[in-house]
Amino acid sequence: MQTQVLSAKMYADGEWVSQPETFDVFDPQNNEVIAKVPKASAAYVASVVDRASEAFHSISSWPTHERISVIRGAAEYIESHHERFAYTIAREGSKTITEARGEVTRTIQTLRISAEEARRVKGETINFDQKEGSENRTGYYFRFPIGVIAAITPFNDPLNLVAHKVGPALAGGNAVVVKPASVTPLSALMMAEAFDQAGVPAGFLSVVTGSGRELGDALVTHPEVKMISFTGGSNAGDRIADKAGRKKLAMELGSNSPVIVMDDADLHDAVKSSVSGAFAAAGQNCLGVQRVFVQQGSYEQFLELFVERTKELQVGDKQSEWTDMGPLIEEKEAIRIEEWVQEAVDAGARILHGGKRDGAFYDPTVLADVPSSCRIYQEEIFGPVVLLESVETMQEAVTRANDVDYGLHAGVFTSNIDQAFYAVHHLHVGGVMVNDSSDYRIDEMPFGGTKQSGLGREGVASAVQEMTEPRVVCFKLTQPWSL
Numbered sequence: 275m276q277t278q279v280l281s282a283k284m285y286a287d288g289e290w291v292s293q294p295e296t297f298d299v300f301d302p303q304n305n306e307v308i309a310k311v312p313k314a315s316a317a318y319v320a321s322v323v324d325r326a327s328e329a330f331h332s333i334s335s336w337p338t339h340e341r342i343s344v345i346r347g348a349a350e351y352i353e354s355h356h357e358r359f360a361y362t363i364a365r366e367g368s369k370t371i372t373e374a375r376g377e378v379t380r381t382i383q384t385l386r387i388s389a390e391e392a393r394r395v396k397g398e399t400i401n402f403d404q405k406e407g408s409e410n411r412t413g414y415y416f417r418f419p420i421g422v423i424a425a426i427t428p429f430n431d432p433l434n435l436v437a438h439k440v441g442p443a444l445a446g447g448n449a450v451v452v453k454p455a456s457v458t459p460l461s462a463l464m465m466a467e468a469f470d471q472a473g474v475p476a477g478f479l480s481v482v483t484g485s486g487r488e489l490g491d492a493l494v495t496h497p498e499v500k501m502i503s504f505t506g507g508s509n510a511g512d513r514i515a516d517k518a519g520r521k522k523l524a525m526e527l528g529s530n531s532p533v534i535v536m537d538d539a540d541l542h543d544a545v546k547s548s549v550s551g552a553f554a555a556a557g558q559n560c561l562g563v564q565r566v567f568v569q570q571g572s573y574e575q576f577l578e579l580f581v582e583r584t585k586e587l588q589v590g591d592k593q594s595e596w597t598d599m600g601p602l603i604e605e606k607e608a609i610r611i612e613e614w615v616q617e618a619v620d621a622g623a624r625i626l627h628g629g630k631r632d633g634a635f636y637d638p639t640v641l642a643d644v645p646s647s648c649r650i651y652q653e654e655i656f657g658p659v660v661l662l663e664s665v666e667t668m669q670e671a672v673t674r675a676n677d678v679d680y681g682l683h684a685g686v687f688t689s690n691i692d693q694a695f696y697a698v699h700h701l702h703v704g705g706v707m708v709n710d711s712s713d714y715r716i717d718e719m720p721f722g723g724t725k726q727s728g729l730g731r732e733g734v735a736s737a738v739q740e741m742t743e744p745r746v747v748c749f750k751l752t753q754p755w756s757l
Contacts, residue, residue, distance in 0.1 A: 280309040282459070284483050285466035287325045288476025293318065297484070299460060301365055302601045302634045303592055308365055311459050314484040316492035319451075322480050326422045326449040327498035329477020336419075336447045336475065341392045345444055347472025348465075349385035352378065359433060359464055361593075366458045367432055368556045370597045381434040381465075384717040387734045388441030394735070395446060395742060402748060413748035419447035420522065420743055421500040424493040426453045426486070426514075428506050429603050430558045430656075432461035438717070439503045440465065440479060442737035448501075452481045453493055457603055459483045486510075494518045501741060505560075507654075508726045524730040524740050526722060528654045529682030530564050531712035532675035534697060536668060537571040539687035543709070545579045548660070551685070551713030553587060553638045556602050557658035561683050561713040565651070565661045567671040573664040577642065580662065581627045584638050601634035602657060608636045611657040614650040621645045626662070652678055668693045676702045682723035683712040704731075 283290040293312035301308050314322075352359055356378050363374035395417050402411035425439035436452060443450040454462035459481075466481040482489065494502055494514050501522035504514055508527040515523060533551070535544045551563035568576045592600035602608045612631045618641060619625060628639030639659045644651050651661060665671040668688075675684060681703040688694050688709070698706045704723035707714045715721060722731040730740050 279307055280460070282309050282311045282463055282483075284312045284314065284481060285463065285470060286322045286480040286482065287329070288470070288474075297456065299366055299457070302368060302457075302603050302605075305605075305634075309460055311463075311483045314482045314489060316488055319453075319482050319484075319489050319492040320496055322482055323422055323424075323451055323493070323496045323498050326451055326477050326480060329475060330419070330421055330449040333475065336478075338392055338395070341444055341447060342389045344469065344472045344474050345385050345389040345392065345441060348468040348474075349382045349389070351468040351471050352385070352465075353382050359461070362460050362464060363433055364592045364600075366460050367429055368558055368592070368600050368603050370592050370594070370600050372595065372597075373555055377431060377434050380717060381437045384434055384437040384734060385441045387718050388437075388445045388738075391442065391734050391738045392445035395738060397744065400746070400748070410751045411748055412751065413746065415744045415746045417446075417739075417742040417744055420741060421448060422498050423448050423450045423501045423503060423741060424453070424496075424499045425450055426490070426493070426502070426504045426506065427455060427462065429455035429458040430555060430560070432458035433465060434717075435505055436462045436465050438732055438734070438737065440469070442734050443503075443741050444474070444478065445734075446738050446742040448741055449478045450480075451493065451499075452479070453486065453489055454481065454483065456483065456485055490514070491517060494521070503737075503741075511728070522740065524732065524737070525728045526560065526682075526732060527726055527728040528656070528680065529560050529562075529712075529723060529727050530652070530654050530678045530680040531561060531683050531685070532565045532567060532701075533563050533685035533711050534665075534668065534671040534675060534687065535566065535568045535572065535576060536688040536690065536693055537569045538689045538693075539572070539709075540689075541572055541576055541579060544687040545576060545583055547685070547711040547713075549580060549583045549587075551711035552660040553584070553599055553658045554713065556599050556636070558603060558656050559713060560654075561715060562656075563660055563685065563711050563713060564655055565663065565675070567663050567665045567674060569671070570664050570666055573662075577626065577662055581640055584627050584640055587638050589635060589637060599638060599658060602636060603634075605634040607657065608634050611636050611655065611659060614648075614655065615639060615641070615659060618644045618648045618650045621648055623648070628658070646674075646677065654680065668696055672697055672700045676700075679726045680723065681725045682727040683707060683714075685711040685714075703727075
């Protein structure tokens with residue numbers, strides 16, 4: 275049966291628009307073309323930013339209750355079309371239908387939290403009389419929107435990571451131009467559909483599609499873009515930072531997440547959580563478990579249980595309810611991982627399970643004895659490969675966990691409160707999950723990392739703070755006694 279190819283349109287300045295050129299969107303499972311999407315030019319994107327700026331400045335103050343209504347309305351639209359959104363995520367990306375449904379549910383939560391945060395964009399009074407001679411001054415500060423925000427989003431969470439930028443941006447009263455990953459643009463366009471139906475003011479949300487190489491400069495260098503919110507690779511983040519100039523930057527740039535398992539941990543729970551954290555979304559997850567350090571006394575048992583559970587994973591058709599893991603986003607990514615694994619094996623690593631590729635599919639793979647000099651040890655794998663190592667102490671585990679240039683999340687399994695607090699205070703990461711794997715997050719919590727893992731924090735409340743700025747107001751009174 276031939277796949278019906280969707281002809282999509284972009285959303286800009288409150289309208290659905292076509293472009294002279296299009297590009298194809300593929301299902302990575304079978305390389306079928308599933309959609310033709312407008313290919314915007316750099317000049318067109320610049321004009322979209324201009325119109326977004328005009329829209330922002332045309333509304334002197336977008337009332338809070340209207341922001342709340344629009345964001346809630348988008349969440350309700352997505353909820354009422356839950357299965358269609360999930361099917362699209364699973365079709366254009368790597369997630370199974372079960373994982374895609376989970377992402378849609380999280381997206382709804384992200385937007386509802388954003389609507390709530392819109393009412394919390396507040397300031398506070400300032401005691402100016404704390405300074406001698408300022409007894410006749412009173413005032414406060416409030417937060418105001420910064421203008422047009424450029425949001426550049428990745429393929430691995432093509433709906434919820436868009437929501438994590440659009441929701442807070444609109445909650446703060448900003449206009450936002452989204453450039454989704456060119457391999458997964460359909461979910462972002464459906465997000466625009468939800469906000470269009472919810473009545474977002476024209477120009478306050480645009481979703482432009484096309485090549486990042488062609489459109490990136492037009493977005494990040496445009497003088498009317500006041501902030502760039504980017505999720506993606508560290509090399510791309512460096513290029514954006516070099517070109518952006520004096521703009522606010524918020525960047526989530528990936529990770530190489532460690533998990534530490536001590537002898538006093540619940541091994542079965544640690545195995546269950548770590549296997550899930552390593553292989554969910556085919557390992558294409560910035561929080562995914564990459565290195566597991568297990569205390570010597572439990573190492574052999576943990577290794578046996580981990581491999582046993584990994585073998586139970588079902589790899590195959592993304593749309594099947596029974597599938598645990600689908601393909602990578604493109605065959606070239608599976609080839610890259612195959613090369614990295616082979617490099618490690620050539621350097622002395624052992625393959626305990628997996629290590630086989632079939633097109634864009636790469637088996638869930640467990641490695642041991644990987645030298646720390648290997649790329650697969652030092653860099654972000656972003657694929658279904660996990661490294662197991664034996665350690666003697668918590669101190670050794672923390673030292674080795676810190677010995678990479680990333681620091682997003684870490685997981686620690688122990689029943690010893692002192693050991694847990696040692697890890698919490700000495701791991702160089704943005705989040706420590708105790709008795710859970712690194713792959714745990716709620717959408718309200720501050721989210722971000724250290725070192726090459728990024729700048730600033732996402733999570734709805736934190737993002738709203740990043741996307742607004744404080745303005746201080748001070749009144750000097752001529753009649754001090756009036757206070």
